[in-house]
Amino acid sequence: MQKIQRSKASSNNFKKILSMFLNDKLAFISIIFLILIIIIAVFGPSLTSASFTKMNLRLRNLAPFSFEHDIMYFFGADALGRSMIARLIVATQNTMFIAATAVFFSMTLGGILGLVSGYFGGKIGNIIMRLADIIMSFPSLLLAVIVLYMFDPSLLNLVIVLAFTRMPIYMRTARAEVLEIRERLFVSAAISMGASHFRIIFKHIAPLTIPTLITIATLDFAFVMLGESALSFLGVGIQPPEVTWGLMVAQGRNYLQIAWWLAFFPGLMIMLVALSLNLLSSWLRIVLDPIQRWRLEDIGEKNE
Amino acid sequence: MNKLKDTLLKVSNLAVSFDTVDGPIDAVQGINFELKKGQTLAIIGESGSGKSVTASVIMGILSCPPGRIKSGEVFLNNQDILKLSIEKRRKLMGNKIAIIFQDTLAHLNPVFNVGSQIAECFQVHKNLNKKESWNKAIALLERVNIPNARTRAKDFPHQFSGGQRQRVMIAMALALEPDIIIADEPTTALDVTIQAKILDLLAELRDERKMGLILITHDLGVAAETADNVVVLKNGKIVESGTLKTVFTTPKHPYTKQLMSSIPGRTIKSKKNKLNNNSDPILEVKNLTKHYDTIACDDVNFKLYANEILGVVGESGSGKTTVSNLILRLINPSSGNVFYHGKNIFDFDKKELFSFRRRVQVVFQDPFASLNPTMNVYNLISEPWIIHSNFLDKSLYAKRVSELLISVGLDPDDASRYPHQFSGGQRQRIAIARALALNPEIIICDEAVSALDVSIQAQIINLLSDLRDKFSLSYIFIAHDLPVVRDLVDRVIVMKSGKIVEQGFVEDIFNHPNHPYTQDLLKASPSVFNLINR
Numbered sequence: 001m002q003k004i005q006r007s008k009a010s011s012n013n014f015k016k017i018l019s020m021f022l023n024d025k026l027a028f029i030s031i032i033f034l035i036l037i038i039i040i041a042v043f044g045p046s047l048t049s050a051s052f053t054k055m056n057l058r059l060r061n062l063a064p065f066s067f068e069h070d071i072m073y074f075f076g077a078d079a080l081g082r083s084m085i086a087r088l089i090v091a092t093q094n095t096m097f098i099a100a101t102a103v104f105f106s107m108t109l110g111g112i113l114g115l116v117s118g119y120f121g122g123k124i125g126n127i128i129m130r131l132a133d134i135i136m137s138f139p140s141l142l143l144a145v146i147v148l149y150m151f152d153p154s155l156l157n158l159v160i161v162l163a164f165t166r167m168p169i170y171m172r173t174a175r176a177e178v179l180e181i182r183e184r185l186f187v188s189a190a191i192s193m194g195a196s197h198f199r200i201i202f203k204h205i206a207p208l209t210i211p212t213l214i215t216i217a218t219l220d221f222a223f224v225m226l227g228e229s230a231l232s233f234l235g236v237g238i239q240p241p242e243v244t245w246g247l248m249v250a251q252g253r254n255y256l257q258i259a260w261w262l263a264f265f266p267g268l269m270i271m272l273v274a275l276s277l278n279l280l281s282s283w284l285r286i287v288l289d290p291i292q293r294w295r296l297e298d299i300g301e302k303n304e
Numbered sequence: 305m306n307k308l309k310d311t312l313l314k315v316s317n318l319a320v321s322f323d324t325v326d327g328p329i330d331a332v333q334g335i336n337f338e339l340k341k342g343q344t345l346a347i348i349g350e351s352g353s354g355k356s357v358t359a360s361v362i363m364g365i366l367s368c369p370p371g372r373i374k375s376g377e378v379f380l381n382n383q384d385i386l387k388l389s390i391e392k393r394r395k396l397m398g399n400k401i402a403i404i405f406q407d408t409l410a411h412l413n414p415v416f417n418v419g420s421q422i423a424e425c426f427q428v429h430k431n432l433n434k435k436e437s438w439n440k441a442i443a444l445l446e447r448v449n450i451p452n453a454r455t456r457a458k459d460f461p462h463q464f465s466g467g468q469r470q471r472v473m474i475a476m477a478l479a480l481e482p483d484i485i486i487a488d489e490p491t492t493a494l495d496v497t498i499q500a501k502i503l504d505l506l507a508e509l510r511d512e513r514k515m516g517l518i519l520i521t522h523d524l525g526v527a528a529e530t531a532d533n534v535v536v537l538k539n540g541k542i543v544e545s546g547t548l549k550t551v552f553t554t555p556k557h558p559y560t561k562q563l564m565s566s567i568p569g570r571t572i573k574s575k576k577n578k579l580n581n582n583s584d585p586i587l588e589v590k591n592l593t594k595h596y597d598t599i600a601c602d603d604v605n606f607k608l609y610a611n612e613i614l615g616v617v618g619e620s621g622s623g624k625t626t627v628s629n630l631i632l633r634l635i636n637p638s639s640g641n642v643f644y645h646g647k648n649i650f651d652f653d654k655k656e657l658f659s660f661r662r663r664v665q666v667v668f669q670d671p672f673a674s675l676n677p678t679m680n681v682y683n684l685i686s687e688p689w690i691i692h693s694n695f696l697d698k699s700l701y702a703k704r705v706s707e708l709l710i711s712v713g714l715d716p717d718d719a720s721r722y723p724h725q726f727s728g729g730q731r732q733r734i735a736i737a738r739a740l741a742l743n744p745e746i747i748i749c750d751e752a753v754s755a756l757d758v759s760i761q762a763q764i765i766n767l768l769s770d771l772r773d774k775f776s777l778s779y780i781f782i783a784h785d786l787p788v789v790r791d792l793v794d795r796v797i798v799m800k801s802g803k804i805v806e807q808g809f810v811e812d813i814f815n816h817p818n819h820p821y822t823q824d825l826l827k828a829s830p831s832v833f834n835l836i837n838r
Contacts, residue, residue, distance in 0.1 A: 185673040189735075192632045193742075194661030195691050203687075207678040290678060290722040 027283035030276035044089035052086035114174025140165035222274035318376030346531035402477035408469035419457030467498035566762030592640035615793035665739035669751035671731035729760035
């Protein structure tokens with residue numbers, strides 16, 4: 001009986017979320033685009049595996065939108081005559097993996113550290129914030145270059161370095177929010193109820209900081225993609241023949257005057273992903289706020 | 305003819321609506337009233353009744369859109385000011401009509417000293433030079449009884465107390481000698497003793513300058529103290545109007561009747577015999593002291609017995625909230641002890657503190673801030689059980705939440721809604737339901753009804769009183785308002801500057817106050833009924 005109710009409730013929830021998407025057209029388009037990107041990132045490389053390293057020197061810097069050649073060359077070819085489509089697809093996987101994991105880890109770790117430092121204050125808070133200061137006082141790119149020179153420039157190390165250097169912004173934002181929320185009455189109410197620190201931080205304070213952190217994270221997503229390309233350009237990031245959008249932009253820069261499409265398509269992808277994430281985050285911000293949520297809920301056909 | 309001349313302002317058939325996403329909302333629906341020279345008209349209404357909208361229309365500061373004046377006229381000296389051009393109208397504002405707001409800190413410019421803010425009126429409207437206008441400003445500050453006006457004029461708004469800031473606002477409103485002053489909740493943010501002084505000042509100035517005063521308030525006591533005529537608004541309509549005495553003593557409309565019957569402090573019930581002081585107190589506060597930069601609470605001693613309601617009364621800064629926070633162990637004392645069933649709460653180990661937290665609950669003043677906005681009612685009320693996990697089996701949560709909602713007068717279906725979807729009074733009911741969830745022994749109500757409208761105040765107080773009998777609770781009821789306390793509590797503690805100046809049974813305190821401060825407090829918030837029959 002209870003189970004039936006629960007499954008009913010979850011299908012209701014799904015419907016509710018769907019209708020909230022449909023009420024915000026831009027967010028709906030964004031999520032569809034992002035789902036497409038994720039599908040490409042997961043399944044794309046296995047379908048194109050061979051062609052992305054296959055050089056065809058006769059087709060060097062082939063212009064896009066021509067039907068003379070294979071469909072794989074529709075978006076043109078790069079300086080070594082490799083198919084742009086294949087390279088973009090493989091790059092999708094690398095870029096999304098690096099950016100998503102780096103942003104995810106810097107957001108969760110930075111957010112948690114910021115929450116803890118803001119909530120407890122005192123010595124612990126001070127140590128954590130000075131840590132943030134130290135990270136921020138180094139030029140992040142320099143720090144990354146040094147670390148990646150000393151260790152292997154592998155995918156994992158790249159993610160760790162990017163996550164680490166982007167952490168302070170979450171720490172500081174989360175802390176600033178917590179300092180204000182901590183003084184609110186409902187926190188006092190929770191303390192006098194006997195709630196544990198863990199509960200107060202994660203149940204009462206965290207939900208109010210999450211919308212802000214997510215907004216920063218989506219802005220950061222594009223930043224991380226570009227940061228990664230800078231590192232790759234310097235040779236300490238992704239190692240060829242592996243490729244990312246950022247690296248494609250960086251490499252294509254030399255050919256801008258004769259072959260604009262080398263930098264244009266990966267640049268377009270970065271922009272579209274960043275844009276979709278931003279639109280999605282503003283939608284999410286409204287959904288996460290119970291006071292604003294009605295804007296996306298069906299209130300009947302009043303307005304039509 | 306003479307009669308017509310005396311009428312300063314006449315509002316006829318005024319209707320205002322606001323365009324919202326859900327269609328237009330009628331905020332004011334065809335109201336009529338008039339104001340005569342040297343009179344005070346009180347517009348009484350609860351929040352959302354349209355009283356401030358009416359004032360904004362008269363002052364021409366209604367934001368349109370979303371506001372829209374649908375119909376009606378506002379005659380000032382037989383001239384419909386709604387038909388005037390914006391330029392002409394602006395000349396009237398300040399010159400003929402001036403307004404005093406509730407939130408003085410928000411309405412005075414924080415980066416200019418108060419003298420220059422008042423002097424500005426003379427420079428703009430009367431083209432006086434700097435020195436003349438400065439002197440005039442000082443004269444006005446002196447008139448509203450700001451001590452050392454000449455030196456204080458150079459101070460900035462934040463350097464004045466709330467009451468003094470309100471005096472500055474009044475001085476500014478007087479600057480151009482208007483015929484009409486509109487005071488929009490002028491004393492709501494102030495302590496009772498200061499409130500009385502401000503109201504006296506307003507009445508005095510009205511008589512001195514033969515002005516008309518429109519007093520907008522939700523506080524029936526304030527209206528009773530100053531008004532000649534009364535207009536009662538509800539949902540944008542006038543439900544009753546007339547002289548103060550007729551409306552207050554023989555209300556005709558059911559809403560007015562309900563309003564008048566919810567005025568606190570009608571009766572003092574004798575409660576002495578109800579208590580047996582022979583039993584041990586459940587809570588005993590001994591020599592409790594807390595220092596911040598100043599002394600927040602100094603050598604406080606009192607006892608709370610089972611099934612008793614103890615009132616703690618004092619103005620802002622008297623240390624009431626510090627005492628409540630100390631008892632709740634939200635802060636630690638500088639010295640002193642609080643004994644709960646004979647054991648000092650500041651010596652509690654983790655386990656004892658945890659069970660203490662179950663037995664002692666709190667209802668805060670501001671129900672808008674004390675409920676987490678991201679949690680729905682079900683989660684809010686069931687949270688105590690999640691924390692005290694052995695209290696109630698999880699499968700019973702839903703049933704118990706419904707029971708609690710019913711016992712505080714809400715609908716069980718409300719469980720899935722969020723706090724912002726409720727009114728202030730309903731939210732306070734949710735907070736009370738949450739406090740009841742763990743079957744506590746003591747509930748501390750820190751100004752639990754101060755933020756609510758009178759009729760809702762009365763409902764909450766009745767609810768608290770019923771719940772005490774039903775669940776044999778004890779309350780510590782903190783308030784700044786004496787009449788509220790009179791209906792509910794058994795014993796009263798009066799605090800001033802962190803010290804207890806007087807304590808005793810409610811009837812003794814009200815009938816024979818010993819300490820001069822208690823006498824002042826009583827004088828400042830006299831029973832509405834005595835006022836009408838003065």
